Amino acid sequence: MFGLEKRDTLLLGVVVVLTLFAPFILNPFPADSGLAQFNAGYPDLMQRFVIFGIFAIGFNILFGLTGYLSFGHAAFLGVGSYSAVWMFKLLSYNVVPALVLAVIMAGLFSALIGFISLRRSGIYFSILTLAFAQMSFNLAYSVLTPITNGETGLQIYTSDPQYLQSVDAPSFPNLFGAAMNSSTTLFFGGWTFTFSVGYYFCAIFLILAFYLAIRIFRSPFGMMLRAVKSNQQRMNYTGLNTRPYTLAAFVISGMYAGLAGGLLAAMDPLAGAERMQWTASGEVVLMTILGGAGTLIGPVLGAGFIKYFENIFAKINDNVLHGWFAFMPDGIEDAMVAIIHPFVGKGWHLTLGLLFMLVVIFLPGGLVEGGQRLGRVFRRKDKNAGSVEADAAQRRSEAAE
Amino acid sequence: MDAILLQILNGLDKGSAYALIALGLTLIFGTLGVVNFAHGALFMIGAFCSVTLQRILTLSVETIDETKKDFLGNPLKVKTPYVEQWFGPETGQAIIDWSVPLAILFAIPVMLLIGFIMERGLIKHFYKRPHADQILVTFGLAIVLQEVVKYFYGANPIPTPAPQAFVGSFDFAPLLGLDTSLAYPYWRLVYFGFSTLIIAAVFAFLQFTTFGMVVRAGMADRETVGLLGIDIDRRFTIMFGIAAAVAGLAGVMYAPINSPNYHMGMDFLVLSFVVVVVGGMGSLPGAVLAGFLLGILESLASMNEIKSIIYGIDQIIIYVVAIVILLVRPRGLMGRRGVMEE
Numbered sequence: 001m002f003g004l005e006k007r008d009t010l011l012l013g014v015v016v017v018l019t020l021f022a023p024f025i026l027n028p029f030p031a032d033s034g035l036a037q038f039n040a041g042y043p044d045l046m047q048r049f050v051i052f053g054i055f056a057i058g059f060n061i062l063f064g065l066t067g068y069l070s071f072g073h074a075a076f077l078g079v080g081s082y083s084a085v086w087m088f089k090l091l092s093y094n095v096v097p098a099l100v101l102a103v104i105m106a107g108l109f110s111a112l113i114g115f116i117s118l119r120r121s122g123i124y125f126s127i128l129t130l131a132f133a134q135m136s137f138n139l140a141y142s143v144l145t146p147i148t149n150g151e152t153g154l155q156i157y158t159s160d161p162q163y164l165q166s167v168d169a170p171s172f173p174n175l176f177g178a179a180m181n182s183s184t185t186l187f188f189g190g191w192t193f194t195f196s197v198g199y200y201f202c203a204i205f206l207i208l209a210f211y212l213a214i215r216i217f218r219s220p221f222g223m224m225l226r227a228v229k230s231n232q233q234r235m236n237y238t239g240l241n242t243r244p245y246t247l248a249a250f251v252i253s254g255m256y257a258g259l260a261g262g263l264l265a266a267m268d269p270l271a272g273a274e275r276m277q278w279t280a281s282g283e284v285v286l287m288t289i290l291g292g293a294g295t296l297i298g299p300v301l302g303a304g305f306i307k308y309f310e311n312i313f314a315k316i317n318d319n320v321l322h323g324w325f326a327f328m329p330d331g332i333e334d335a336m337v338a339i340i341h342p343f344v345g346k347g348w349h350l351t352l353g354l355l356f357m358l359v360v361i362f363l364p365g366g367l368v369e370g371g372q373r374l375g376r377v378f379r380r381k382d383k384n385a386g387s388v389e390a391d392a393a394q395r396r397s398e399a400a401e
Numbered sequence: 402m403d404a405i406l407l408q409i410l411n412g413l414d415k416g417s418a419y420a421l422i423a424l425g426l427t428l429i430f431g432t433l434g435v436v437n438f439a440h441g442a443l444f445m446i447g448a449f450c451s452v453t454l455q456r457i458l459t460l461s462v463e464t465i466d467e468t469k470k471d472f473l474g475n476p477l478k479v480k481t482p483y484v485e486q487w488f489g490p491e492t493g494q495a496i497i498d499w500s501v502p503l504a505i506l507f508a509i510p511v512m513l514l515i516g517f518i519m520e521r522g523l524i525k526h527f528y529k530r531p532h533a534d535q536i537l538v539t540f541g542l543a544i545v546l547q548e549v550v551k552y553f554y555g556a557n558p559i560p561t562p563a564p565q566a567f568v569g570s571f572d573f574a575p576l577l578g579l580d581t582s583l584a585y586p587y588w589r590l591v592y593f594g595f596s597t598l599i600i601a602a603v604f605a606f607l608q609f610t611t612f613g614m615v616v617r618a619g620m621a622d623r624e625t626v627g628l629l630g631i632d633i634d635r636r637f638t639i640m641f642g643i644a645a646a647v648a649g650l651a652g653v654m655y656a657p658i659n660s661p662n663y664h665m666g667m668d669f670l671v672l673s674f675v676v677v678v679v680g681g682m683g684s685l686p687g688a689v690l691a692g693f694l695l696g697i698l699e700s701l702a703s704m705n706e707i708k709s710i711i712y713g714i715d716q717i718i719i720y721v722v723a724i725v726i727l728l729v730r731p732r733g734l735m736g737r738r739g740v741m742e743e
Contacts, residue, residue: 067531067533069533069536069537116724116728119727119728119731120727120731122532123436123532123536123682124678124682124727124731126532126533126536127674127675127677127678128678128724128727130671130674131671131674131675131678131720131723131724132720132724134671134720135717135720135721138716138717138720139713139716139717142713142716143712143713143716143717144713278671279667282540282544285537285540289537342552347548347552349544349547349548350544350545350548350549350552352544353541353542353543353544353545353547353548354541354545355541356537356538356540356541356544357523357538357541357542357545360534360537360538360541361523361526361538364530364534
C-alpha cells in the first residue's frame with residue numbers, strides 16, 4: 001500500500017494508530033486517582049512528543065543512514081521557529097505560510113552549513129557543525145537582536161502589522177480559523193480525554209514525516225546513503241561523488257528540523273535563542289540513539305521516551321517521594337528519598353546524562369535493539385527447550401537398547 | 402596603539418586557558434585517539450578544586466569570647482577557622498588568603514586520580530568503538546559531571562578571590578614609554594606566566610625524559626612500540642591523567658578571573674575544540690599557538706573601534722576564523738599529514 005512493503009505498511013499503521021489514539025493511550029489512569037501524575041495525555045506534552053518525534057526522524061535520516069554525527073541540528077529548529085514567528089508577525093496568524101517559510105528557511109540555512117561542513121567527515125564534521133550551531137546561537141542571542149529580539153525572545157505584539165489578518169480570525173496561530181489551542185474534552189467515567197486541534201495538526205505532520213522517511217529509507221537514494229556509512233572511501237574509489245547525496249540528506253534533515261521548529265512556534269508563538277543551544281542538539285542526538293539510530297521507529301520512540309520522562313521526573317518532588325516510600329520504616333524511607341532526590345525534579349539532567357552514558361555503553365542500538373535482543377532470548381529459550389527434549393528422547397532410546 | 406596593546410594583553414589570559422585545555426585535548430587525542438568531550442568538565446572541576454580548598458581552609462570552630470559582649474551583655478560567639486587556631490592568626494590568615502595557589506597542590510593528585518579513573522573505568526572500553534560513540538559517551542559524562550557539581554555547589558557562581566598580594570594592576574605604560582596608562586591586573590599576569598610554565602613543562606617532559614620519548618614514539622606508531630615489549634597502554638593512561646591535570650590546573654588558577662560556575666566547562670569546551678581544529682588535530686604546538694591566537698583575536702574583535710565597523714563581530718569571530726581556516730587549510734595550522742585525514 002502507498003508503495004510500501006507489507007512490513008513497512010504495518011509499521012506505518014502502528015504509528016498512525018498510536019498517534020491518532022494517543023489521547024486515549026496516554027491517559028490510562030482516571031483523573032482523580034493517585035497515578036494521574038503519570039498520565040501524559042494532555043495537549044502540551046503530546047504536542048511535544050510528536051514535534052520532537054519529527055525532529056528526531058529527520059535527524060535519523062542524516063545520522064542513522066549516513067553516519068554523519070551533527071551536533072548542530074538545533075540551529076535549524078531555531079531558524080524554523082524564528083521564521084514562523086516572523087510570518088505570524090507580518091502576515092497573519094494562519095500557520096500555512098509560517099510552516100512553508102520555516103521549512104524553506106531551514107532548508108536554505110542547512111544547505112549553506114551543509115555545503116561547508118560536509119567537506120570534512122568524522123570528528124571534523126561534528127566539530128564544524130558544533131561551531132556553526134554555537135555561532136548561530138551567539139548570532140540569535142545578541143548580534144542579530146533586531147531580527148531575533150535577543151535575550152527576550154521573539155514574540156508577537158499588538159503593534160505588529162499582520163497585513164493579512166482578518167478581523168474575525170482568532171488571535172492565535174490557526175489553520176483557516178481552527179485555533180491551535182482550542183480543544184474539546186470528553187469525560188468518560190473517571191477519565192478525562194482532551195482532543196486538541198494543535199495536537200492532531202502536528203500528528204498529521206508526524207505521520208507524513210514518517211511515511212516520507214520510510215520511502216527515503218527504502219529508496220535507491222537511501223541505499224546510497226547507507227553505502228556512504230559503511231564505506232565512503234570505496235564509494236569514492238568507484239568514481240562516485242558522494243557529496244551530493246550527503247548534502248541532500250543533510251538538507252532533508254534540516255528541513256525536518258525546520259518543520260519541527262515551525263510547529264513549535266505554531267503551538268506557542270514564541271521563539272527563543274535557547275532552542276539553538278548545542279545542548280539542545282545533544283538532546284536530539286540522544287533521542288535518536290536511545291530509540292535506535294538507523295531504524296525507522298527508533299527516533300519516534302526515543303523522542304517520546306525522553307520527553308515523557310523529562311516531564312514526569314521534573315514533577316516529582318520530595319513530598320511525592322515520601323508518599324511512595326511511606327510504607328517503609330521511617331529511617332529507610334528518609335534514606336530512599338535522599339538517594340533518589342538528586343535524580344528527580346531539578347536533577348533531571350543528571351538522570352539524562354547517566355541514561356545517555358548507559359545507552360551508549362550497553363545498548364548502542366537503542367531501545368529497538370534492546371527489544372530485538374529480548375525477543376531473541378525468548379525465542380532461543382523455546383528452541384533450547386525443544387533440543388533438550390530431543391536429547392532426552394534420544395538418550396532414553398539409547399538406554400532402552 | 403595602546404588600546405590594541407591592552408587588548409592583546411587581555412587576550413593572553415583567555416588564550417592561555419584555551420591553550421591549556423586544547424593542549425590536554427590534543428594529548429589525549431594524539432595518544433589514545435579519543436575525542437574527549439568531557440575535557441571542559443575537567444577544567445570546571447579544577448576550578449571547583451579552588452572553591453573546595455577555600456571552603457576546607459575556612460572551616461571554623463565556634464568559641465565563646467568572654468572579652469567581647471554583644472549589646473545584651475551576653476558573651477559573643479566567635480568563629481575562628483581551624484587553621485588560625487593551629488598556626489596562629491597571622492599565619493592562618495595568610496594560608497586562607499593564599500588558598501588559590503595552594504589549591505594547585507590539592508588539585509594535582511585529585512585531577513590525576515580523576516583522569517586515571519576516567520580512562521581505566523570508561524574510556525578504555527571505547528578504543529575500538531567508532532568515534533561517534535566516543536563523542537557521545539564523553540558528552541554524557543560531561544553532563545553528569547556538570548550536574549553533580551551543580552548538585553553540591555549550587556547553580557550560582559562562587560567568588561574565589563586571589564591572594565591580597567595580587568590585587569590591583571600593573572601599569573605597563575612607563576615600561577613601554579607610553580603617556581597613557583596601560584593597567585593590567587596582576588593576577589592575569591600570574592595566570593599567563595603560570596600557563597606558559599605548564600606548557601613548557603609538558604613539552605619538556607615529552608621532549609627530554611625517557612618516558613616522554615616512549616610516549617612520542619607511541620603516538621607515532623603504537624603497534625611497533627608495543628611489539629618492542631613496552632607497556633604503552635599504561636603510559637597512555639598516565640598521559641591521560643596528565644592531560645586531566647593540565648586542564649584542572651588551568652581551571653584552578655582561572656577561578657579568581659571568573660567565578661566558577663557549573664557550566665563554565667561547557668562554555669570553554671566548544672571553543673577549545675575549535676582551537677584544536679584550527680591548530681591541527683594531533684599537533685601540540687599547533688594547539689598552543691591556536692589557543693593564544695584565537696584568544697587575542699577574540700579580545701581584539703571586542704574593541705569598540707572594530708565593533709562599530711561590524712556589529713557583534715566579537716561574538717562570532719572565532720567561529721568565522723575556524724571555518725575559513727578549515728576550508729583553506731583543512732589540516733589546520735600545524736596539522737600533521739595522516740592524522741584524522743578522512
